[in-house]
Amino acid sequence: MFMGNQIKKIGILTGGGDCPGLNSVLYGIMLKAYDAGVECVGILKGWKGFLENQTIPLDISEHDDLHTVGGTILYTSRTNPFKGVSSKEEKAKELAKKFEELGIDALIAIGGDDTLGVADNMFKFANAKVVGCPKTIDNDIAGTHYTFGFWSATQLASNAMDNLTTTARSHQRVFVVEVMGRDAGFLTMYSGISAGADIILIPETPFDLEKDVIEVLKKRVNAGYKYHIIATSEGAYPNLESLNRDFKTISKETIDKLPKDTFGNPLLVKLNMSQIIVDEMNLRDDLKQEFLNNGVDFECRSVVLGHTMRAGTPNSFDRILGLRFGLAAMKLVLEGKFGNMVSLKGNKIKTIPLSEGIKKKYITPDNDKMELRDLLVKIRYLSKQK
Ligand code: F6P
Numbered sequence: 001m002f003m004g005n006q007i008k009k010i011g012i013l014t015g016g017g018d019c020p021g022l023n024s025v026l027y028g029i030m031l032k033a034y035d036a037g038v039e040c041v042g043i044l045k046g047w048k049g050f051l052e053n054q055t056i057p058l059d060i061s062e063h064d065d066l067h068t069v070g071g072t073i074l075y076t077s078r079t080n081p082f083k084g085v086s087s088k089e090e091k092a093k094e095l096a097k098k099f100e101e102l103g104i105d106a107l108i109a110i111g112g113d114d115t116l117g118v119a120d121n122m123f124k125f126a127n128a129k130v131v132g133c134p135k136t137i138d139n140d141i142a143g144t145h146y147t148f149g150f151w152s153a154t155q156l157a158s159n160a161m162d163n164l165t166t167t168a169r170s171h172q173r174v175f176v177v178e179v180m181g182r183d184a185g186f187l188t189m190y191s192g193i194s195a196g197a198d199i200i201l202i203p204e205t206p207f208d209l210e211k212d213v214i215e216v217l218k219k220r221v222n223a224g225y226k227y228h229i230i231a232t233s234e235g236a237y238p239n240l241e242s243l244n245r246d247f248k249t250i251s252k253e254t255i256d257k258l259p260k261d262t263f264g265n266p267l268l269v270k271l272n273m274s275q276i277i278v279d280e281m282n283l284r285d286d287l288k289q290e291f292l293n294n295g296v297d298f299e300c301r302s303v304v305l306g307h308t309m310r311a312g313t314p315n316s317f318d319r320i321l322g323l324r325f326g327l328a329a330m331k332l333v334l335e336g337k338f339g340n341m342v343s344l345k346g347n348k349i350k351t352i353p354l355s356e357g358i359k360k361k362y363i364t365p366d367n368d369k370m371e372l373r374d375l376l377v378k379i380r381y382l383s384k385q386k
Pocket of ligand 1 (some may be wrong): 016017112136137164180182234269
């Protein structure tokens, strides 16, 4: 039978892209660990530090209010220990042996689907004492309603779009704002709706350049609008029909040839979709003419929000969620509930198996945000047509 007092020392690592709230989780873990008499050791740079025995002591007395600080004091990386291995089982067993070398009885891995996928393999194939905590600004982890970091990033993107409207208005310009979110559109959808973006493009609904962008801009300029904000996810892409018909600067090959990260994800950000949209619009004389007919010189610019969206301190929601996740993850360790991750369901912190929780989540067609987006885009210009 598992006894909580078997756990004397735990390792904690943060992997994948950083995000606001990582330190909040750390602090939540450290609070509970201190209370339970468990020592914490920080494993640096995610799985890289785990492989290379890079650790630091974590003394809570030296980290007052760590939950308010952005980023991660443990550093992070996108190292994938399973990359290119022929036997996952052997690799998992090899990794599990590291616990002894590192002097830890259990490990809490904080990360997205990639980082937690490694933890899941270690549990599945080697029964390693691991617990997961879901993190990503992208919010694309199936097992939890929200990941911490998401709302901080959404607020930053929404603020950026709010702010861009003043310069867009002064110059009567079109701004195409590229929002992070590798292959799910939550960030773009939520920040775009929040800021009242005029067009919102997400990966889940491949767009038609003619119908979803050019025609909407023409209708808007005819309805009297003189500036426009287009929010596009870095992972948004056109549907095949539109790609073949409307695009002059990229083809399907361009997308197929994209490089991949160490976990095999295509680096869609390399496309720079906001600039592609700007380049395509600049080639459209019909669009320029429509603007001119309405007394506006057609001018457009792209803005890539990029890493500014992961920057700064976590907002209150993410601080609290991070602390709650940390507390719950440490409790799982003390209760010996390994192979699980913490998650948020409604307003309750729940436990689910890593293998279930780490699946990818996308915005589905029945999501009310889809309808909101479509109404927001359409009703404004329709309601002004006489
Ligand atoms: O996974 C989170 C994320 O911020 C994505 O939205 C983005 O595509 C990616 O990380 C960027 O990663 P990096 O910081 O390695 O460029």
